[in-house]
Amino acid sequence: MRFLRSTLTALLAAAATTLAQNSTQNSTFLNPVLPGWHSDPSCIHLNGTFFCVTSTFISFPGLPVYASKDLVDYKLISHAWNRESQLPGYSYATKGQQEGMYAATIRYHEGVFYVICEYLGSGQLAGTLFKTTDPFDEKAWSDPVLFPAGKIDPDLFWDDDGTVYVATQGIILQTMNIDTGEMGPIVELWNGTGGVWPEGPHIFKKDGYYWLMIAEGGTSWDHAVTMARAKNITGPYEPSPHNPHLTNRGTQEYFQTVGHADLFQDAAGQWWTVALATRVGPFGSSYPMGRETVLAPVTWNKGEWPVFEPVRGNMSGWPLPPRSRDIPGDGPWNSDPDEYDFPEGSSIPSNLVYWRVPRDGAVEVTAEGLQVALGRNNVPGSPGGSDPAAKAISFIGRRQTDSTFDFSVDLSFTPNAAGQEAGITTFLTQAANIQLGVILSGEQLSLRFNATEAQNKTTPLPAEWSGEPIRLQITMPSPTKYTFSASLASDESTKIEVGSASTVQLSGGSGSFVGTLVGVYATCNGAGSGLDCPEDTPNAYFNRWRYTGISQYISQTESVPTADFNTV
Structure with missing residues (x-):
């Protein structure tokens, strides 16, 4: 015994x-x-x-x-x-x-x-x-x-x-x-x-x-x-x-x-x-x-x-290999925030993507920032046309990589005709997207918000914002909701919350194989002819592009701050 x-x-x-x-x-x-x-x-x-x-x-x-x-x-x-x-x-x-x-x-x-x-x-x-x-x-x-x-x-x-x-x-x-x-x-x-x-x-x-x-x-x-x-x-x-x-x-x-x-x-x-x-x-x-x-x-x-x-x-x-970021190349890490100021002569960051191959000159880095030429098509792709290139939209964005995040970008844009528009979007496909754009409504600069909950909602901008860079922002207070807002780039205390939208409209449907992109767009909403907007159409310029993850959900009830997600 x-x-x-x-x-x-x-x-x-x-x-x-x-x-x-x-x-x-x-x-x-x-x-x-x-x-x-x-x-x-x-x-x-x-x-x-x-x-x-x-x-x-x-x-x-x-x-x-x-x-x-x-x-x-x-x-x-x-x-x-x-x-x-x-x-x-x-x-x-x-x-x-x-x-x-x-x-x-x-x-x-x-x-x-x-x-x-x-x-x-x-x-x-x-x-x-x-x-x-x-x-x-x-x-x-x-x-x-x-x-x-x-x-x-x-x-x-x-x-x-x-x-x-x-x-x-x-x-x-x-x-x-x-x-x-x-x-x-x-x-x-x-x-x-x-x-x-x-x-x-x-x-x-x-x-x-x-x-x-x-x-x-x-x-x-x-x-x-x-x-x-x-x-x-x-x-x-x-x-x-x-x-x-x-x-x-x-x-x-x-x-x-x-x-x-x-x-x-x-x-x-x-x-x-x-x-x-x-x-x-x-x-x-x-x-x-x-x-x-x-x-x-x-x-x-x-x-x-x-x-x-x-x-x-x-x-x-199994034991993971030791943590290391010793990898060649200048591309971004998928989990890192975006901090892009687009200095003249720089390349477009490699994690930014288009929806189809962009037309020549549609998006360029210039002395004034990221220049996006207005395209005839709006974000959904209308009016289109018979020319193969007529399917292109003036859009560039990055993947939404966090359950909740904050995205903002400064827009310099002076529309001179109705229909000219530039702004920000959460984009699943051309059939499923949410937009916040700066437009000219009569003689008044305004914000146009377009989502399932608010179709073409227009909000006049304060007169003192005219000619000034405007900061457009998307935040997620929860994984099921986007909030869109705008302020003077020089004074965030002027922020106007324009509208909120459910993430359900960017889930499945026309984009069950893909996922949401967060980015910017510019359009003349069908003015002009052929592939081009009218000759006097201004460009839109974007600066201070910022994307910061806030949290990652790992279960229906548990979340981890993005800064702590898979840290050493």
Whole structure:
């Protein structure tokens, strides 16, 4: 009995030691790791740096590439699609608000980075394969190798014999010549477990198996990650008995729509997954940031099916790499605030994006600040026209990356005719946006507020504001409400609160695949002809652009100050 007691004591002590060691080794972090609209993530690891790409649809520049040393801090280092000459005419030919660059995959092979994607809506060859040997240099991304792609979400996989395969929605497989775009015959692999829209495939080779991971169930509340494996890449594929491997469907979790995942290893050989998720709660209606990127640890023992940790706001898992921001390039970190004053000769910050490729001269940095030329189209895209470029709007913005935030910008603008307008907007699509603009109403400068709750509400500005820079501001007192206000740039005590709007109108609907952008616009509301406003139309000038995150919600009832989110 004494022997048993001492043995039990030793076992308990050993177990306690193991638990203590594991607790000190485990890391904790908060989701989402890439907050704001970052859907359909794909990541790789190379020599201590993680590289990720996400979807962008018709926003431009497209396919942002982020780099991270620690899986927590992500720096925007380039865009694979960054110039009109790479895909001439594609952007203006695209009509739908959720067409354009769908889900991409990033991979590395023999010194070259590859981003493969499908561009929908151009009426031309849809498959695009971008290449570079230096992802930190935006100009180094190649013109794409174009290939016929009848399905979305292409994956890129090199087999041991050097054969390159592309798997796409369906789930189908083809060989590919990555220099010419020539595709081999279609092989049907696996149609999932019965969920709608089997898509987003990724293939991995490990322990003598080809492992196929897909998304199915649609990209909303039934979204899930399922897996199958085979001894040969063309199959037959054996479904996992543990499907779905990752989902939050049917739960009360704050993070919903979890799916469209990728797998990668860190320098220690531990496995991780990135996936998209929406901070909305079960069947909620307010989620303006749309689909964001989340991270979770994965246990993948030899020959066994991988085990994914469920996605939550507060995560624990493998030890994270040491925190580091030692990454080349001058792009911003996704979690950092914007402080842009647009000095003459500076570049437009790389985290600011357009809705389609902008017209030449639409947005420029000048001696007077960020110059935005008024366009004939208003923010919804009216009046449009038959010319392909008539789809463009004079808009530039950044992702809303926080549950609550403060955004302000100083506007210098002297309209000389009715219809001329410049201002700020929270923008999901051209069919879903909220605007606060400066207009000329008769002889009076006024503010025009346009939201579901207040259609074209006009507020006269004090006479002493005429000719002075005006500070326009958007604040979020809660994750469900935007408040728009204006003041003299030189005196914030003059602030006028113009109106408030629910975030529900920027959640789903015409933009279920995308997320809210916060930015500025300028329009002559259809005056002029062709593509141009009248010749005497003034430009709008924006200065002192500021975006500061206030809080990040990690559950329906818990929030963390942005300044403390994933801090050391």
